[in-house]
Amino acid sequence: MDSFDETPDFVAARDHVLGEVVSFVRTLRRNGLSVPANAALSATEALCTVGLRDRAGVYAATHATLVTDARDTETFDDHFPEFWYRLRTGLEATATSDDVGDRSGSGAFYGANDGADEAVAAGGGDPAGSGGGGDDPADDAVRERRLVDHDADGGDTDETETERSRASTYSAGGAGSEVDEEGRRRPLDAAAVRQFERALSTLSGRRWTAGGGRRVDARRALRSSVSTGGAVVSLPTRERKPTAFRTCVLVDVSRSVLDTIDRGFLLGFLDALVSDGRGVRVFFFDTDVREVTDVFTASRGNPAAALERAEVAWGGGTRIGHALAELRKRWPDAVDRRTVTLVVSDGLDVGDVADLERGMTWLAGRSRAVLWLNPLAASAKYEPTCRGMAASLPYVDGLFALSGSEDLAEVARQVRRHGPHGPIGYEHDFRERTPEAT
Template identity: 30%
Template sequence: MAGYLLHHIIRFGRTLRAAGVPITPGQIVAFIRALEWIPLEDRELFYHAARCTLVCRREDLETFDRVFEWFWRNPLMGGQLPPGLLSTAPGPIRRQENRPRPAEVGHPPAPEPRSENPEAPPVILADRAMTYSPIEILRRKPFERFSEEEIQRVRRLMARLRWQISERETRRLRPGPRGEHLDLRRTLRRSMRHYGEWVRLLWRTHKRKPRPLVVLCDISGSMERYARMLLHFLHALSHTRRHVETFVFGTRLTRITRCLHHRDLDEALREVSRTVVDWSGGTRIGECLHVFNRDWGRRVLGRGAVVMIISDGWDRGDVELLGREMERLQKSCYRLIWLNPLLGIPGYQPLTRGMQAALPYIDDFLPVHNLASLEQLAAHLERLPSRRSARRSGLARPVPSGEPE
């Protein structure tokens, strides 16, 4: 719901209750759900949706009409009823005919009731100047264009994201309502209550556990304008999930998992800056992946791990080595996801040598250039299949930012 309209609706319900109209929280929820099925620019439908969901007694109709007209003249004044509002002689309230008005992007115009006096000015239900919200703009704005104040806002929004990766099935079994394995021991024990008759079969199903997540982030010179926001993202991700291993690479590979364990973001970033020595340098993705597969692969890629590589694909190393290490990494993990901040640029094509060598072994090719792309990534991780499917052959299909998969 656009802007502060939801807040105004709740205040409107409290005002009706103060006027003597019995309003329950369920009626407020019903009114809000009804607005999802009507265009907000239709003033007549808005009025009737409120009347049908918030009024249950005939004797409350006149009170509702007067409070409705008074409240939506200026929603910010709602709360205390002016003296004499309900004692005025009752009279019919006519609705203003719908007149087309250019709608603002992201903030549809609210309904406008009108009194019976045709010369009276139209009543504005919501002050659009007070319903502005910068969240939608921040969701679509690229990371490299953020100001310092916007960075602080996005940090708080990142902390609210919840990362729920699809769980994996383990080999261990547990009692379940229905499963693939018959629990013969519990079935026989339960049958003793019925003189040995198998009245009900009991089953066992596989236990489910969360998948580990491994992130390798490029911090070379070409990724410098994205590095700060990506570190904020990695810090929020590390404190949302338990099993997260984080590495950064440029000309060498560095593990920063322990650095990001600090609850305070600034302290975590200072620890990362002291640990990493190849900031904004060259890029040797193949050599860094070789070190990761040799030294860390068996430690962190067990139990169906999901691997995310964050890089623009610019590489100055051996391209053939990059292809071999990508193939080895894909075979060792459950899912290999490549996040490219340049993928959010209209018309971008992965034509660099590094991307061309890596694409045949990427399962998912996604953008990571704004907050909306992070929300898209969270939804994608939640929809991953619980079982390993057949590996896709050929190039990964890029998913444009802001479009459903």
């Protein structure tokens, strides 16, 4: 593939297409469609293949990738005309009379094949079906995404219009933004948090106490059988004695996570852990890593304001492997054999897989247990197939959903029943959840 210069017009057109696809996906989800988590990537790849000149082709490509249930076609049809209008008018606005159809201008997006190759090349990946070597296609959704906030009507403050026009995309070099809660829609249930913390305390503890547990105490059973001639009359049980939990919390604050999870819930959850635990340390990471434990300690119940005062920014891309390497080098004492490590991340990663695997090997070998809390796993259709999540999964004791307090209670239930090395994780969740897009 020939190299080309990314002119401002081309970059603007590319960002516009990506932004409108993500905005369209959000609109469909708000109207009840169960759109898969990686559907925006699939739709963009399909558009790169068919081009953007023909309405019928764009309709077929987006319908095939975004609609999973034929009964949703009517809703899709209701909203497609607006998507088509915004897509075309936006592209025409970015094109000039001299560069329409030019390979380096926004006209590249109108063509079917050559334009698709260039559009995906700009993102550092291969077009769908190209067969080109390189990165996993799932990472193309992460590689060229940036936060694009624009007002379609030039300052219209209508809430629906504002949300619709906000296209959330993510990149390795994305700029950070101020910490905010954006309104807490999911209240933090104190009882669920206590259950979660108690489960962590049993993992941190090394001592056992008799009775009340589900594990058979073989030593006590053998001792009692001496008085009955070797016959085991009863099976005594034992359980871990809870201790003050020690936890290292690694929080992915990339834009992809922040646009999936309720930010107020996340900050409240972290604030509770720091307040209730002993030796709890919190780290934010995206393309870098920084410790924010002291900020939460001094937050006085208002972590968003405390983080803002401390000039902590969040939102950008994600390099999980680099973050783990920095943690090992700069804060090696943050994790030890008494520490339960919590990783809050969607697993979307733009870093090197080898770095991620090395980092996870160290983290798993040093931690008491590694629990991964993934906001995307709240969807009934979630599968850990993205590159970063697939590479991390072998080193994780349990992968769970994290979208609200009910997920914390489910983690506690599974961990207390089976321990860190039992059959635990999102796939063992007994709850019947309706498929929801995350």
